[in-house]
Amino acid sequence: MNFIDLRSDTVTKPSDAMREAMARAVVGDDVYGEDPTVNRLQEMMAERVGMEAGLFVASGTMGNVVAILTHAGRGDEMILGHLAHTFLYEGGAAAGLAGVHPHILRNEDDGTIDLDAIEEAIRPDNVHFPISRLLCLEDTHNRCGGAAIAAEYLDAAAQLAHSHGMSVHLDGARLFNAAIALGVTPAELTRSVDSVMICLSKGLGAPVGSVLCGTRAFIDRALRMRKIVGGGMRQAGIIAAAGVYALEHNVDRLAEDHVNAARLAAGINSIPGLRVLSPPQTNLVYLEIDPTQMGDTSFDAAALSGRLRSEEVLATPLGSNPYQMRMVTHLDVTAADIDRTLTVMRDAVR
Numbered sequence: 001m002n003f004i005d006l007r008s009d010t011v012t013k014p015s016d017a018m019r020e021a022m023a024r025a026v027v028g029d030d031v032y033g034e035d036p037t038v039n040r041l042q043e044m045m046a047e048r049v050g051m052e053a054g055l056f057v058a059s060g061t062m063g064n065v066v067a068i069l070t071h072a073g074r075g076d077e078m079i080l081g082h083l084a085h086t087f088l089y090e091g092g093a094a095a096g097l098a099g100v101h102p103h104i105l106r107n108e109d110d111g112t113i114d115l116d117a118i119e120e121a122i123r124p125d126n127v128h129f130p131i132s133r134l135l136c137l138e139d140t141h142n143r144c145g146g147a148a149i150a151a152e153y154l155d156a157a158a159q160l161a162h163s164h165g166m167s168v169h170l171d172g173a174r175l176f177n178a179a180i181a182l183g184v185t186p187a188e189l190t191r192s193v194d195s196v197m198i199c200l201s202k203g204l205g206a207p208v209g210s211v212l213c214g215t216r217a218f219i220d221r222a223l224r225m226r227k228i229v230g231g232g233m234r235q236a237g238i239i240a241a242a243g244v245y246a247l248e249h250n251v252d253r254l255a256e257d258h259v260n261a262a263r264l265a266a267g268i269n270s271i272p273g274l275r276v277l278s279p280p281q282t283n284l285v286y287l288e289i290d291p292t293q294m295g296d297t298s299f300d301a302a303a304l305s306g307r308l309r310s311e312e313v314l315a316t317p318l319g320s321n322p323y324q325m326r327m328v329t330h331l332d333v334t335a336a337d338i339d340r341t342l343t344v345m346r347d348a349v350r
């Protein structure tokens with residue numbers, strides 16, 4: 001079957017050329033630091049984000065928890081948004097593995113956290129309180145509609161955190177999408193933060209892997225934490241080669257995914273009973289079904305996604321609201337696929 005898979009940009013499959021690069025990769029034992037392809041990927045990514053060093057990790061979740069373990073210790077506090085991926089979708093790793101106490105503040109619709117709220121949340125030095133150690137931000141912001149957060153906000157938030165002796169980690173799972181949407185380089189977005197995690201296995205189209213970047217000293221400490229969480233991989237160049245290929249070939253084309261997302265959103269808004277939550281800035285489209293307009297409250301996101309599936313279109317209902325759904329564009333989805341999806345959606349709600 002020829003499914004149009006809009007559940008996530010994680011579903012992309014390596015192209016023949018990427019597989020070719022993987023097959024040809026020169027490898028070594030990366031736990032000895034001897035895999036030339038892993039080393040190359042780490043250097044390439046560090047250079048793209050203007051940082052000293054990079055560390056190849058198995059996943060975005062591993063990259064975020066390794067960063068948290070490296071920045072903060074047990075009982076320390078981490079400030080982050082209530083819709084942060086790290087808070088919602090990483091199995092409680094910050095608390096469970098790092099022993100870090102999450103202090104949750106409201107994310108604005110644009111993915112930012114109000115700077116005054118951050119300032120107010122930072123603890124004074126008092127034996128009763130945890131130590132405010134880390135601020136975690138996310139760009140693009142997944143649950144805030146894939147919002148691309150501008151460098152000026154990241155600069156201001158980082159300056160605030162630094163003035164209180166805190167570090168800043170950026171979950172940049174989709175950092176390149178943000179950079180392209182904002183028309184800036186990734187390094188402009190990361191110039192004020194202390195660490196950033198970027199996923200290769202999302203819109204960049206690699207099958208596995210993320211890179212955590214920071215100063216040389218930070219990455220040296222992160223290497224130990226990666227080992228502790230079982231992330232010391234051996235001939236990892238086989239998969240790192242896909243990341244190198246992705247950085248060389250799949251970054252600029254993310255703009256196409258943004259155009260396709262806008263096309264999808266415009267089409268959805270023209271279907272009575274469906275509404276996009278906010279105009280997509282990048283490749284994530286969040287939509288809502290209006291059950292009153294449908295005249296049937298049982299017609300929720302699960303029902304719609306069931307009908308789409310029967311027509312070979314896949315989308316994810318959001319667990320948190322029965323009438324909301326997410327659709328994601330990526331390199332395995334064409335403009336023609338978007339048009340077919342819209343036809344199927346129109347029929348599904350009729």
Ligand code: TLP
Nearest residue numbers: 008010059060061062085089142171173
């Ligand atoms: N996000 C996935 C799901 O986990 C929700 C998706 O389909 O969007 N940070 C952000 C902002 C993410 O969106 C994700 C994955 C991660 C981190 C974790 O990456 P992985 O899945 O590689 O552990």
